[in-house]
Amino acid sequence: MAQRESLRRPGAGKPAEGSIVKLLIAHGDAGTRFALRQVAVGLASIDLEPVESGEGRQTIELLLADDAPDLAVVDWDLPGCDGPELCRQVRARRGSGSPYIILLTRGEHPLEDGFEAGANDCVRVAAGAHELQARISAGRRFLVPPSRERRAP
Numbered sequence: 030m031a032q033r034e035s036l037r038r039p040g041a042g043k044p045a046e047g048s049i050v051k052l053l054i055a056h057g058d059a060g061t062r063f064a065l066r067q068v069a070v071g072l073a074s075i076d077l078e079p080v081e082s083g084e085g086r087q088t089i090e091l092l093l094a095d096d097a098p099d100l101a102v103v104d105w106d107l108p109g110c111d112g113p114e115l116c117r118q119v120r121a122r123r124g125s126g127s128p129y130i131i132l133l134t135r136g137e138h139p140l141e142d143g144f145e146a147g148a149n150d151c152v153r154v155a156a157g158a159h160e161l162q163a164r165i166s167a168g169r170r171f172l173v174p175p176s177r178e179r180r181a182p
Contacts, residue, residue, distance in 0.1 A: 048076065049076045049077070049078050050075075050076060050077055050078065050098075050099050050100055050169060050172060051077075051078050051079075051080050051096075051097075051098035051099060051100070052069050052077045052078065052079050052080065052098060052100045052101070052102065052165065053079075053080050053081075053082060053088065053091055053092065053098035053100070053101040053102070053103075053128070054066055054069065054079055054080070054081050054082070054101075054102050055081075055082045055083075055085075055088040055101060055102065055103040055104060055107055055115075056083065056102075056103075056104040056107065056133070057083055057084070057104060057106070057107055057108040058083075059083065061104075062081050062083065065102060065161075066079050066081065067158075068158045068161050068162055068165075069102075069165065071158070071162060072162055072165060072166060072169075075165075075166055075169045077100070077165070077169070080098055083108070084107070084108050084109045085107045085108060085109030085110025085111065085114075085115055086109045086110055087109075088101075088103065088107060088110070088115060089110060089115055089118055089119060092115075092119045092123070092127075092128055093119065093122055093123065097123075097128060098128055099128050099129065099172050100128060100129045100131075100165065100168050100169060100172065101128050101129070101130045101131065102131045102133060102161070102165065103115060103116075103130055103131070103132055103133065103148075104132075104133045105132055105133060105134040105135065105138050105143065106135075112132045112133070112134075112143065112146075112148070113132070113142055113143055113145075113146035113147075113148070114146070115130075116130055116132070116143070116146040116147035116148050117146050117147055119147070120147040127147070129149045129150075129168040129171055129172055130147065130148050130149050130150075131148065131149065131150045131151070131152060131161075131164055131165065131168060132148040132150070132151045132152070133151075133152055133153075133154055134151050134152070134153060134154065135153070135154050136153065136155075149168065149171070150164050150167070150168065152164055
C-alpha cells in the first residue's frame, strides 16, 4: 500500500529527463497495434519503449503495475474494458500518479465523454500518423518538461 500512496503524490513516478518512457499501445486489433507501434518507432528522438496489449483487463493491470508505462495510447473500443471505463478505473486507483492517456476514438464517440472519463487527450482514428506523433510528443513533454535554462541577471 505504501507504494500506491507514493503514486498519488504529484510528480511521483515521472521519468527523469532524457530517460526512456514506456508507451503502452492498447488496441484489440493486432494489425492496428503494429501500425501504432510504427508511429511510435518514428519518434525515436524522444526515447519511447513501446509495450503492447490487446485486451482491456490486461491493459488495466499494466497501467496499475509498479513499473507501469507513463504514456498510453488506448482504443476507445478495447475488448474487455472500453477506453473511458479504463480511464475511470486507472484514475480511481492511481490518482495524480496516473499515466498520460490518449484515447483513440471514432466519429460516433463524443470526445467530451473521453475527457470526462479521465483521458488527457482524444484523437480521432482518422487522424494521420503525424498528428498522432504530435500528440504522443506532447504527452511526453507533459511527463518530463524541458529543463529551464537559467539566465544571468
